[in-house]
Amino acid sequence: MKKLLISILSITFALTSSMAMSAWKKDESVELDAKAQEAIKVFKEKDPSSQKFFDQAVGYVVIPTVGKAGIGIGGARGKGVLYENGKVTAIVTLSQLSIGFQWGGQAYSEFLFFQDNAALSNFKKGNYELGAQVSAVAVTAGVSADADFVNGMAIFTQAKGGLMYEAAVGGQKFKVELEE
Numbered sequence: 001m002k003k004l005l006i007s008i009l010s011i012t013f014a015l016t017s018s019m020a021m022s023a024w025k026k027d028e029s030v031e032l033d034a035k036a037q038e039a040i041k042v043f044k045e046k047d048p049s050s051q052k053f054f055d056q057a058v059g060y061v062v063i064p065t066v067g068k069a070g071i072g073i074g075g076a077r078g079k080g081v082l083y084e085n086g087k088v089t090a091i092v093t094l095s096q097l098s099i100g101f102q103w104g105g106q107a108y109s110e111f112l113f114f115q116d117n118a119a120l121s122n123f124k125k126g127n128y129e130l131g132a133q134v135s136a137v138a139v140t141a142g143v144s145a146d147a148d149f150v151n152g153m154a155i156f157t158q159a160k161g162g163l164m165y166e167a168a169v170g171g172q173k174f175k176v177e178l179e180e
Contacts, residue, residue, distance in 0.1 A: 029179065032081045033088050036062035039109040043158055053147075053154055057113040059084040059120040061092050061174075065160065066110050070102035078110065082124070082176065090124065093175040106162030112155050119152030128174045130155075 039062055043050055054060065063080030076096035081088045094110065114120035122128065147154060 028079075029081065029088055029091055032064070032079060032091060035064035036081050036083075039064040039111075039158070043109070043111060043156070046158065050156070053111075053113045053156075057115065057154075058117055059089075059114045059123075061110075061112040061123075063092065063094050063110040066094055066108050066157075067105070068096070068108070068162075069105035070098060072099075072102065074098045074102045076172070080110070084120070089179050091177045091179075093177075094172055095175070096172045104162065107160040109158045109160060110155070111158075112153060113149070115149040115152045115154070122152075123174065124176055124178065126176055128176065130172045130174075 040054075044054075059082060061080055061082050063078040066076050066078030068074065068076035074096075075098070076094065078094045080092050080094070082090040082092050112123075114123060147156070
């Protein structure tokens, strides 16, 4: 009887913990979605030609704020969301470590667009890395008009503030947590 009671309590605790974690993730997802929508609005206002990427992509990631800092060794981190068919399907965490001449700090938004299902599927597998040789296009008025997908992806950054001097090498790593 005692073992049965312990088993029932253990199962109840596990289910309750799982539901609480799911609710917490949902709250985080809603908050990140709101921030991402604001970043999208600013991106489109600054460069109306960017609309073509939202229209053509099978999915896209918006990381509303990436914080980056460095003195010799640097790092960056930010959280955002993956959209498919206009709906949030995952929480995405960006991490970056860089080594080289760098000094300062900055904040920016990052947008990743996926041209086809193969590129999106590869990204969604979990731990995805962009090498140091991959470059993002800095958002300025009209820049998207000439930009295009490269290897199934298009990446844009939009400065939010700060100043950073950099001649460093480092790649970005993305952790993808799919919604349940």
